[in-house]
Amino acid sequence: MIARLRRSLVVSCVLATMLAVGGCTISSGGRTDGSAGPVSTTRTSAAAIGFTPADTTAPVNPLSPIRVDVTQGTLTSVTLTNPDGKVVTGITTPDRTSWKPGEPLGYGKTYHLVAEAVDAQGLTTTKDTTFTTLAPNNQTRVYLNTxxxxxxxxGGTYGVGLVVVAHFDEEIGDRAAAEKAMTVTTTPPVQGSWYWLDDQNAHWRPQQYYAPGTTVSVDAKIYGTQLGKGLYGQQDEKVSFRIGDSHVSIADDNTKMVTVYENGRVVREMPTSMGRGGTETIGNTTLSFWTQPGTYTVMDKSNPVIMDSSTYGLPINSRLGYKESINWATRISTDGIYLHELASTVWAQGNTNVSHGCLNLSPSNAQWFFNFAQPGDVVEVRNTGGAPLEVWQNGDWGVPWNTWLAGSALR
Structure with a gap:
């Protein structure tokens, strides 16, 4: 009985000593500072998430850098949702510290962005925001034309003199901004430049004719670009094409012949009858009947085409008026100069100019040229009277190179 009591006293003393020395280690209800209340086990993640732009209260340009970054941690998920509830695809860096959208955002739309990250200890943090993209007052689309x-x-094939036309469906207030957004890349490289005809049309050509086999890519990245006076680009446009064989035709009024070259070799000689010359005044308009000298390019072709003199101010019922269906017509100017078939003037072809300005050919020659020609082929008219061909008439190649360069908005 005494021995059992002694053992109990020893155990009690040992327990008392252990509790006195290490009680705060095993207690779940006390605090080390002696104050009342439970011990807090909540810890904050060291990962810090940041958004770009930091201020999402102002309208955001859809092409502005939208980014999620994390420090002292890695991203576990990022979700960007558009107003329709669709998740926008995104791109995360290999180290999972940065994310950005993988597609352009829309104008005037509200997006919800949620990001989650984890630190080295496995603790997570979440951050979210809502932002709205800007809504332009007006938008313009660009068309890449001949x-x-x-x-x-x-993927098409064009002639060595092809001129690229960037046509905007609204007037551009900031030509420089538009031009910076449009790039032309060629293989092999050539020197080229944009030239603005007006606030809606910019033309691009190289300093010299392309070499056959050249590939050309035009990339107009205007979406999201401010083009002046509240006008923004509506969408990007891109096209690539190839330059075919060199087709250069020389129409010489001294010989009344059209000599056609393919890759520097003469492939056909065609008698022609060009503009009879002189002028005619109809009301307040004076019309010229010269085939203007200059460097033209093939614009398009039609078989047949209705030629109506009233379209350029010469009434059909006037002394020189006409309206006819003409076969094998290849157009080379904006104001209606064609190389075309006209059997009734075969007698004059090669010796006398009798046309209103077009280059008349025999039916067989006109058909051959029609089938041979492609947009961008060069037609040089030499030794005729009248004023030189102007750039608006499809006379781009007649503009001296220094003048062409000066027509860029970036010079």
Whole structure:
């Protein structure tokens, strides 16, 4: 009985000593500072999430850098949702410390962005925001055309003199901004430049004719670009094409012949009858009947085409008026100069100019040229009277190179 009591006293003393020395280690209800209340086990993640732009209260340009970054941690998820509830695809860096959208955002839309990250201890943190993209007062679309007004065909083949036309459907207030957004890349490289005809049309050509086989890519990244006076680009446009064989035709009024070269070799000689010359005044308009000298390019072709003199101010019922269906017509100017078939003037072809300005050919020659020609082929008219061909008439190649360069908004 005494021995059992002694053992109990020893155990009690040992327990008392242990509790006195290490009680705060095993207690779940006390605090080390002696104050009342439970011990807090909550810890904050060291990962810090940041958004760009930091201020999402102002309208955001859809092309502005939208980014999620994390320090002292890695991203576990980022979700950007558009107003329709669709998740926008994104790109995360390999180290999972940064994220950005993988597609352009829309104008005037509200997006919800949620990001989650984890630190080295496995503790997570979440951050979210809402932002709205700007809503432009007006938008413009750009069309990449030939000088004939047709869309350049992606993967198509064109002549060595092709001029790229960037046509905007609204007047551009900031030509420099528009031009910076439009790049032309060629293989092999050539020197080229944009030239603004007016606030809606910019033309691009190289200093010299392309070499056959050149590839050309035009990339107009205007979406999200401020183009002046509240006008923004509506969408990007891109096209690539190839330069085919060199087709250069020389129409010489001294010989009344059209000599056609393919890759520097003469492939056909065609007698022609060009503009009879002189002028005619109708009301307040004076019309010229010269085939203007200059360097033209093939714009388009039609078989047949209705030629109506009233479209350029010469009434059909006037002394020189006409309206006819003409076969095998290849157009080379904006104001209606064609190389075309006209059997009734075969007698004059090669010796006398009798046309209103077009280059008349025999039916067989006109058909051959029609089938041979492609948009961008060069036609040089030499030794005729009248004023030189102007750039608005499809006379881009007649503009001296220094003048062409000065027509850029970036010079």
């Amino acid at each position: 000088t004939g007004g047709q869309s350049i065909s992606d």
